[in-house]
Amino acid sequence: MRTNKFLFYAMPCIVMASMRLMGCGDGGSGDPAYGPGWPAAHADGHNSDYSPVKGARNIAFAWQRKFEGTINLGPTTGMDGQVYVTTSAEGCHLYALDARTGATRWCTDAVNQYAVASSALLDEEGRIYLADDEAMHAFDNTGRLLWETPITGFPLSAQFTQTGKVIFITHIGLLYVLDRHTGKAVIDRYSLAGGMPADSTFDPQACMRGTEACPCANTLAFDQRSGRFFFTYWKPGTPQAALWGMRYTEEGGPAVKKLWETSALPGGSASSPDISADGSRIYVNANTGGLFAMNAETGATIWEYDIGYEPGGSQSTSPDGYIMPAGGGNAPLLCIRDAGDHAALVWRNEALQNRGVATQVAGKLVYPTVAAGSERFSYDLLVVDVLTGRELDRERLPGKGLFTVGTTIGPEGNVYVPTFNGLLFAYRPD
Structure with missing residues (x-):
């Protein structure tokens, strides 16, 4: 069993083609490395x-679990009937339910408490990829450890490249690309700062908000069609966080190349960026309450929309441009649409x-969690019409939940809702 150094606190990164249910969906990537279902931290x-699963307009409570530690992100799901959740509880830190x-x-306890910073990444063959602050690990779907590769720092979930390699950035700005079959490095470890970070310690408050002491506090977004990927990074010594665009290629040998950066994120950001369905735009939040649309090729700002609060997670974006920002504080539920230049x-x-x-x-349809009236720490799961905001169904989350940290949709249409204090709820189509 690994030695647990100290407890990891909350991260706000709070998140199928027709009947095949392809893992990357009709809203984005189509790389076969992604398993079917909800295989990545933010779906794809x-x-x-x-x-792209046809959502149920009415849902019913199915089951719940309580873990003694925290849950920081929504679970991932595959077609093998398993739900994968990470937790900081003593003993096991990755569960298959x-x-x-x-x-x-x-x-398994083969990963330590820092695994709670990530959701498990699933490939088409049922393998699971999950890092802590010591190594990236690969498991089969029975929990058998296949390989582990030492790393420095911890990532906030991983993705697959267009060629099926595992790509991730640790919280201190070190980028890794590994062969998913062997764990061997495909490229040399790449430092965003140009050298080895002087300090790899962890500041929980900084990582909760994506500020300078936790330079990379979210999951990179990867476009399988172009090889471009995007992430926020607060480079040490600079006044604010930036959105970076890079490209991974294997033409002439595996390599990553920086394309651009735009320092447009005042106050930092711990909300993962997401890519529009056609790959042309990046949506990203700043801690000052702005939601930005950026040109994926150049990094230029296309529009900015003031949602009026600091979101506690990344937004949900549909293939046709409807955007549901995450909650935060006393934030209202709202829907905006990308209308081109605004x-x-x-x-x-x-x-x-x-x-x-x-x-x-x-x-x-959209499944938000909302405050249940004036009752403190009580929440309801709703089914809402995206176009009108009309409430179609409402179900209580039993118990006291602090706040929810990501909602996952299973391939069968189940809805999974975890809370920071270790509760996990499942609802089925009714």
Whole structure:
């Protein structure tokens, strides 16, 4: 068993083609390395927090679990009937649960508590990739450790490249690309700062907000069609965070190349960027309350929309440009639409306080968690019409939940909602 150094605190990164249910969906990437279902932290390589599964307009409570540690991100799911969740609880830090009952099929302590910063990444062959602050690990779907590769720092989830390699950036700005079959490095470790970071310690408050002491505090978004990937980075010594665009290529040998950076994120950002369905735009939040659309090729700002608060996670973006910002504070539930050269408000409901990542599904539905009236730490899961904001169904999350940290849609249409204090709820189509 690994030695657990100290408890990891909350991270706000709070997140299928027709019947095949391709893992990257019709909203983004189509690389076969991604497993079917919800295989990545924010659903797919584009970080869309969108599922092409036809969503249910009515849902019913199925089961719940309580873990003694924290849960920081939504689970991932595959077609093998397993739900994968990471937790900081003592003992096991990666659990595989039965999607029907929530019972533990297996768990492992081969990763330490820093694994809670990531959601498990699943490939088409059922393998699982998960890092802590010591190594990136690969498991098969029975929990058997296949390989582990030492790393410095910890990432906030990983993605696949267009050629199926595992790519990730640790919180201190070190980029790795590994062969997913062997764990061997495909390129030399790449430092965003140009040299080895002087300090690899971890500041929980900085990582919660993506500020200078935690330079890379979110999951990179990767476009399989172009090889471009995007992430926020607060370079040491600079006045604010920037959005970076880079490209991974294997032409002439595996390599990464910086394309551009734009220092347009005042106050930093711990919300993962996401890529539009056509790959032309990047959506990213600043801690000052601005949601930006950036040109993916040049990094130029296309528009900025003031949502009025600092979001506690990344937004959900549908293939046709409907955007549901994550909650934060007493934030209202709202929907905006990318209208080309500007963002247009579709609706805003001040009576519904958004308490998590409002995940969209096919059929123009969204599943947000909201405050349950005036009762402290009580939340409801809603089914809402994306186009009108009309509430279609409401289900209580049993118990006291602090706040939700990402909503996941399973391939069977189940809705999985975890809370920071270790609760995981499952709802089925009714």
